[in-house]
Amino acid sequence: MSSPVKSPSLPRIRNPLLRQEFPWLVSEVVLLLILFNANPPELWFWLVVLLVVLLYRVERWWSSRPNA
Numbered sequence: 001m002s003s004p005v006k007s008p009s010l011p012r013i014r015n016p017l018l019r020q021e022f023p024w025l026v027s028e029v030v031l032l033l034i035l036f037n038a039n040p041p042e043l044w045f046w047l048v049v050l051l052v053v054l055l056y057r058v059e060r061w062w063s064s065r066p067n068a
Contacts (some may be wrong), residue, residue, distance in 0.1 A: 024057060031046065031053065
């Protein structure tokens with residue numbers, strides 16, 4: 001009898017806040033990589049895309065603060 005072979009899996013993120021933010025962090029890193037490799041004509045486009053994503057995240061963070 002052979003034992004079942006487990007496929008390697010990605011580590012599970014236990015922190016719920018980090019799990020919620022992880023896709024956004026990945027997208028921002030991907031946008032930064034694109035921005036670093038962009039040619040001058042498209043550089044401004046990707047810079048604006050990155051700024052829009054970051055501003056959206058700041059706005060969502062600001063609106064989700066607890067009102068003390």
